[in-house]
Amino acid sequence: MNVRFSVNGRPCEVAQGERCSLVDYLRDELMLRGTRYGCGQERCGACVVLVDGAPRPACQVEAGHLQDRSIATVESLDSSAEGRMLLAQFERLQAGQCGFCLSGILMRSLAFVRESADGSPAAIARALDDHLCRCGAQPRIVAAVQASWQALREGAGAL
Ligand code: FES
Ligand code: FES
Known part of the structure; x- marks a missing residue:
């Protein structure tokens, strides 16, 4: 079973249980390089995106835990x-x-x-x-x- 969510309105899915942080998924799978990787420890804020409208550090969020969530990255800012x-x-x-x-x-x-x-x-x-x-x-x-x-x-x- 796959986990389904959206990034900037685009449908996405990953295998359930896949160990991949949201910041890596955005940068390496979707090629959305606007989200930065800084400390990897929730200490710098460089990776913050919106998850259902709330700011979250993408280095601390597993892509496999995003069922039905709506992600917004800096690439969507002009929308x-x-x-x-x-x-x-x-x-x-x-x-x-x-x-x-x-x-x-x-x-x-x-x-x-x-x-x-x-x-x-x-x-x-x-x-x-x-x-x-x-x-x-x-x-x-x-x-x-x-x-x-x-x-x-x-x-x-x-x-
Ligand atoms: S990379 Fe620093 S808070 Fe996520
Ligand atoms: S770290 Fe260079 S502008 Fe903020």
Whole structure:
């Protein structure tokens, strides 16, 4: 019996019991290389994707445990108004340097701008606390998320 789930709307299946992390499945089977592998120990946030809309570290999720789940990766970001807003604000504010941390941060930020009632810098910093950025781009990243949260609530989200 196979385990069936979707990635960015695309039907996927793996053999039940197959030992393969979601980050390896995305990168090596689906060739979706936007999701990064950093620490492999849930300590850096580089691999975060959305599982049924909730941020999860893909290095800690077994692909064989995803029956009926819906996965969204950074490659799907431009398919929603919130995602397009984040991309636009990160680019406008040059929020990042090498970019290694950004796919995980963008996916957690997507959940944040959709769900959080508090768009303050403190709330954003708390939400992104599990994400490391070795380039020290956190101030610009927080500013880009705040600008996105604000613009979406002011109705400027029709990108
Ligand atoms: S690679 Fe998954 S949290 Fe670091
Ligand atoms: S931009 Fe380089 S690690 Fe964050």
